[in-house]
Amino acid sequence: MPPKTIIRLALPVPLRRLFDYLGEEGRVYPIGARVRVPFGQRELIGIVIEQTEDSEQDLDKLKPARALLDENELIPSDIRQLVDFCSRYYQCPLGEAYNTALPKLLRNGEAVSLPQQEFLQLSQEGLGLPPGGLAKARKQAALLTALQEQGKLDKTDLKRLCISNAVVKAMQEKGLLCWESEQLPTIKAEEQQKQEALELNDEQSAALEQLRYQTFACYLLEGTTGSGKTEVYLQAIAEVLRQGKQALVMIPEIGLTPQTLGRFQNRFRCPVVAIHSGLNDKERLQAWGMAKSGQAGIIIGTRSSVFTPLYNPGIIIIDEEHDLSFKQQDGVRYSGRDLAIFRAQKAGIPIVLGTATPSLETLHNAIQGRYHHLRLTRRAGAARPPAISVDDIKQKTLIGGLSQNSLDAIGNTLAAGNQVLVFLNRRGFAPSLICHNCGWVAECRHCSARMTLHKAQRQLRCHHCEASMPLPTQCPKCFSQELIGQGYGTQRSEETLQEYFPETQIIRIDRDSTRKKQAMHELLHEVDQGQPCILLGTQMLAKGHHFPNVTLVVIVDADGGLFSGDFRGPERMGQLITQVAGRAGRAEKPGRVIIQSHNKDHPLLETLLEQGYHLFARQILRERQLANMPPYRQLALLHCDSKDGILAESYLQGLRQWLEQYAPPTPERVYLGPFPAPMEKRKQMFRFQLQFNCENRRQMQQLLQLAGQYLEQSKMPHNIRCSLDVDPLDMM
Template sequence: MSATPLIPPAPRALGVAVPTPLRKLFDYRPCQPAPAGGWQPGLRVRVPLGRREVVGIVVECRDTSELDLASLKPVGACLDSEPLPADWLWLCHFTARYYQHALGDTLHQALPVLLRQGRPLEARTRERWQLTAAGRAADAASLGRARRQAELLELLRQHPRGIIGSVIGAQGFSRAQLTGLASKGLAECVDELLTASSARPGGGLLAEPALTLNREQATALAELHQGLERYHPCLLQGVTGSGKTEIYLQLIEAIVAQGRQALVLVPEIGLTPQTLSRFRRRFRAPVVALHSGLTDAERLDAWEAARAGRAPIVIGTRSAVFTPLARPGAIIVDEEHDGSFKQQDGLRYHARDLAIVRAHREGIPIVLGSATPSLESLVQARAGHYRHLRLTQRASHHGPARLELVDLRGRPRQGGLIPPVIDAIRNTLNDGGQVLVFINRRGFAPTLACHACGWLAECDRCDARMTLHRQPPQLTCHHCERQRALPEACPDCGSADLRPLGTGTERSEETLAALFPDVPVHRIDRDSTRRKDAFEQTLNEVRRGEPCLLVGTQMLAKGHHLPHVTLVVVVNADAGLYASDFRALEHSAQLLIQVAGRAGRAERPGRVMVQTLHPDDPHLRLLADSGFDALAKTLLEERRLAMLPPYRYLALLRLESAREADAIDLTGQAATALRDWLEERGLTVDCLGPVPAPMERRQNRYHVQLMLSAARRGPLHEACAFLVGWLERAPQARRGRWSLDIDPQTLS
């Protein structure tokens, strides 16, 4: 006889985390009746907050409160019969603590939108209609004058696995005709779970056989198999096109065969359809996605299926790191170096770092894959904390294309391209190849200039120039999205001689279309892919193999398989090399190697031409001659000498105000208070600033920064906690906005 589960005694107060920036819990009185399993942390509740009702999450159950128990407002309703997963709660608590963020807002951000709004956490179903045994044996003629029922009977007979109810309706059949067949015992309705319906029919886990691995791939996979039962962090560094995804697939096959789940993180939504397609072709098991392109209902379906264990494979972007798994087996972070894994506003977490923390707690392996690993991951691998696995051969048997540095100095340009590069493009197209022209600037030109007086089109709300667009014709600030009509004359001198300055994707597209009128030109940037599925449709056209030109930004540089591209042209390699941010060179080098990796991924070798005004730059030359590893070694030594990450830990306080003086004054007071506190405690934390942000004025607000640096995380986090507390108490802080960024990836 099974024992009755014990229900904990009813608490007198509940500490509830609500979606506010306040770093505290709110006390409420439990409502009646209590949930079936009793009050416990992780239950969603609807509670009053001011003049509105919000959905919060119970964090503590206690018998005391700092307030009078009788004065506590009661919980409006408990929304769950059982608490949210304990591992999910732990990850949210860790995230709030590490990134110095309010717990209520952290929990809120980590939930799907519909759960934040109070939707029940339950699986959605849909109707599938199929013939009964009697229906399969019946003759349509036996239905007599019920002609439409007879047609419906024949339609169902053509689909032995049944047809979804909405599809039947789209064929012109009514509900009455369906129920008519059901009343005669000829058809039946089965409710199926939406996620379960994505499984492919047939026996076995694989829908198509795995590919044969080369020796390097097989060695890497064998190493990964040895760590399936424990925390086993591995950095899988493979040149572009070396078959990292095939290793992921075969590792996941082993995980799912054990009845466990795998979580795969990709940096951007643009990679999700490609990855989903490949995974769904390989596996018969359900593969669900989590990204911003889904509807709220679709996101909730995927989240619930992962929590319940019905989805053995979960693929998602940054926020998918918070997806609960019933039986976690492995986490894979593809393109682990990518900056998209860092949230840049609100809760400023890094999904890669949280994935590592999560894998450690759950005792499962984690794979960090990249052709150009972050310097942080390389340091961990060299110290022996990560297993470093290398793939140096491409599946196509061609080596990665070398970077050819092409000197721009003193040469005429058309759309940013010089004659030798245009000739190379022409030769590639004549040979039946495809060409990718990479320029990391949207619009027609970076700005508009007056040739008579030198006036530049600048944003009146930001310290930035406005970008000239031709589709539609206008000036746009890409920092605040302010738009202005094109001026007919210079506002300073009245001259009509206004000229575009520099080159953007639109200008390159226009130039290439004029130079090669018989070849399709596909532009891929944020402006041209706003329509749903536009990006994937363009890539599908390119993959057909006909000669064409692609003009794109970094959207094209990340992991896309373009087998017919044999020439890559980088219009301007200098844009990010000399920025003030100490990570600029690392990120620019990664981007160059990634975009170069789009060339020569199939039978034909590739070529990469990099236009630059600084062909003798030692870092750029080292990257071109010796590759990313050699440059990374040099950068790491420079970082060590300069005491910068990954050899130091940083936090960045950003403050903004409508008045410049207020921003500077508040930051100065915060810095003084922090330095006094550090001296009292004897903590070694460097406090640098206040200094203006790289772009001081943005959206008519002034931005000032304070940087904290320390050799150890502990003192840095203590200092951050003091700073947060001081700002929350300081009355003058209410005149502006502030945010604290732990482990910032950019100083802008």
């Protein structure tokens, strides 16, 4: 009796194991192909991990697979390696990692469809014409000559030759031409630029010359806002295209895609595709296929694009590498940036991390020599850094979050025919408690950290040592009862600005105003018209936008990050202020920045404004080292959500007690919690966290594997939902 054909699959279910099925005898199931199988009362699509003849399960109980969907591997080996690493490092089931990596239509069983290129060629009758034929019809003669010389022409060629549709139609009616279609070719090793590259300054040239294209290296390109980082990207990509290779460019926000895509399409001749959640399913699948087949030379995408297969990868570029958007905050909580570094290493290609405000993890790696540190310290062209001033708003009347000084400056800027950007820092959900009269902030008595306001329980809590205190009714410093939660909303400020400047267009950009497709592009197009207006928005405006007519930036709230319950708050504050301030004065017009603060003399704010982000970040690094926090230690959070808060907390408490039996707490392995999340209740669910702090990655992975065993083997109540966040960037 011939041995059974057994296929081992990764299925999109929350179980940390593979599943065996019976395959057709004598049939080969390619690794990385998709197979449709029964699973309980459902039908699922799994990924082939292995084909074997043995199984730990009883062969009589194995169900037969229903259909092999791919005759050849769908997922290349390098992407399988990446997904496997993602599953192991972020402690998620392999099937869920594959589900995250694939476009929706592939998960649903559809095949990859590649676009066809239409081209014009001579028919059999046309091939019989002699050179110089059709001399009496000048345009037709020109088209005939071009086809005789080149063999075929696409629509771009016809446009370049100024051949109209009427000319083509006339020759078709004579039976001289025919349209054919074929699959787009892969990128060839040749010059792909449409436009000439800009002249680089000495810093840009030095950075570009240090890039090595034939081996893995990670480069931190730290360049002040407006310093020309994008031009360095473009010229590095041009070199990669000349070698016949592809470039993956990762950006943090969908809103940046249209302008980035347009800039690359205008510069390069090769196909450029976008991959992000704003595309429909068919568009996303087609872009995925073009990248895999090598038809697309440049792939631009958000964090999920890290899983896009490339025919011949040459370089990976991550713009605004510090941005929180590169970390998935639900489901498989992976970091697109960190996975991209792993991918570049395995592919043996360079990766460039570009930003004006490096994350502390990236900066630490550069300081330690793990990354090559390239710096651009001055703005490109005639642009100069903006003048920055701090508006002390203690005891001042605020109108929609704005001081009178800010409103006067806005009026003067508009009167001069320029544009204004008003930025509101809305990061974080549970605001700090601050005294409007004297600037006092509720601080933990046991830590160098601020207390976080928990409104539901009317308590202040520290998420570092778990200390708590009742919500005070008056300021302990000046006895004022004007205690306020920090932060103002964009809609409230929009009303205020419209009242003060009724004749001025207010363009509000936030999650609410940009929900519709193309909404962000349309709003930014209005700004690009150059007419005086007020651009009002959240951190969406801090990422890579170029507003040449914005000469004034008003930062409404600079204090939120200084007093955040998240230990990353000061870092985020410094990044946001630096990035937003960089939107002012990017062209020839001088720029000005006003920063509103209740704490004008705060040491961190002074360091940031007087010495710049680079030295500011080094100061925070020293504080992180003293506090045993990342990047000097490894951090992970186990989240537990339930409509019953007591049940969620007790489940995590049981998990901690179980873990401590096998891995007792030590100075190298620290447990903290369970404690309520800063945003304690969300979507009717009470949220609790258990924090793990370890000396190195090996210890952390061992601990997380134990936690994963408990989660899968314990009898978890049906109304509890748990998730693990490795290297969390948002403690909320």
